[in-house]
Amino acid sequence: xxxxxxxxxxxxxGAACQPQAAQTPAAGPAPKAxxxxxxxxxxxxxxxxxxxxxxxxxxxxxxxxxxxxQDLSPLWQSLSQSAYADRSSFGGFFGADHYRFAMVFTQxxxxxxxxxxxxxxxxxxxxxxxxxxxxxxxxxxxxxxxxSYPGFLASRARQEEKAADSLAGRLYTARARVQLREExxxxxxxxxxxxxxxxxxxPGQKPGYVYVFAFxxxxxxxxxxxGGVLVRGNRRxxxxxxxxxxxxxxxxxxIAPFVFKNFFLDERMGQINPKYQHLGWNEYWTNxxxxxxxPKPSLNL
Numbered sequence: 001x002x003x004x005x006x007x008x009x010x011x012x013x014g015a016a017c018q019p020q021a022a023q024t025p026a027a028g029p030a031p032k033a034x035x036x037x038x039x040x041x042x043x044x045x046x047x048x049x050x051x052x053x054x055x056x057x058x059x060x061x062x063x064x065x066x067x068x069x070q071d072l073s074p075l076w077q078s079l080s081q082s083a084y085a086d087r088s089s090f091g092g093f094f095g096a097d098h099y100r101f102a103m104v105f106t107q108x109x110x111x112x113x114x115x116x117x118x119x120x121x122x123x124x125x126x127x128x129x130x131x132x133x134x135x136x137x138x139x140x141x142x143x144x145x146x147x148s149y150p151g152f153l154a155s156r157a158r159q160e161e162k163a164a165d166s167l168a169g170r171l172y173t174a175r176a177r178v179q180l181r182e183e184x185x186x187x188x189x190x191x192x193x194x195x196x197x198x199x200x201x202x203p204g205q206k207p208g209y210v211y212v213f214a215f216x217x218x219x220x221x222x223x224x225x226x227g228g229v230l231v232r233g234n235r236r237x238x239x240x241x242x243x244x245x246x247x248x249x250x251x252x253x254x255i256a257p258f259v260f261k262n263f264f265l266d267e268r269m270g271q272i273n274p275k276y277q278h279l280g281w282n283e284y285w286t287n288x289x290x291x292x293x294x295p296k297p298s299l300n301l
Contacts, residue, residue: 049192049234049243053142053177059116063144067115070207072174075199075229076118076139077108078250089125089291090231092248093259100127100281103231103248104291108139116141123291124182124189127281132290133188137180139195147171147198149222152210169202171210173223178233186239193233193246198224211251227254 059067079088094101102125111117118139125132149171173196180191198210212219212226224230227249236243249255 049190049236051177051192052194052233053175057142057175059141059144063141064116066144066172066201067141070201071110071115072197072199072207073108073110073118075197075207075209076105076120076195078104078122079106088289090229090248090250091252092246092255094126094235094246095244098259101125101246101248102127102290106291118176120180125290133182133185135180135182135191137178137191139176139178141174141176143175145173147173147210147223149198149210153200153202156208169200169205171198171200173198178231184238187237188239189235189237191233191235191246193231195229195231196223197229198222199228212254224249225254227251230255
């Protein structure tokens, strides 16, 4: 895959679908940006970033009814679900050179008035420049579709040593518009993009990720390729005006094949190809909670 448009080559869902119509969105060209009015969040003089949603990407009453009963906050929040407890942040690639990049949503809450809107806060990290920048913003659900992935709930039940029928439920893919703004400073950024979530709903339980177990690799049949969540889009540098694409997932292996050839030399062990290490991947296995706030020093008088 060519380098220029690599990060926008994952189209994770097609036209808006009713939740009753079971479909598995296929990968393909990214949807064309739709012309919209300038968001109120833009500063004076800023131009809107390209959108990844068409004007028809709106929620139906059936979709809204589902969102009214299911709070997806824990699934958006990077630090929650046990499916990727060892991958607390979403890792991926930034810019045309595909430098290592990561995002973490440390807070996520559903809007009290609109169940399709989630208010989020977190941090982004640019490994090449060693910058960590806090951000705030919203994820606005624009589409929910049934997801067909036979055997997932039964497989999860076996992993949890439960009866197969104890996880009888339904699978869905949700697509949300991402609008984030980093704290104002030199070279801070504004993000516009989409977040894709594969999730399941079981009566009486909280929603959970639809993901591929680590020992099974990835799966192109899932919109997130088995990572559970995928976030992609564009970032504008508010100082220079430069726009760069980004893409992140809790499982880098799910998106790396779309970005680099032979990124992992050993999929089982996760050995990263040495020729990409200079892009910030040389310390990939370092267990560092870069998003944690440094404790304030105590004074002993």
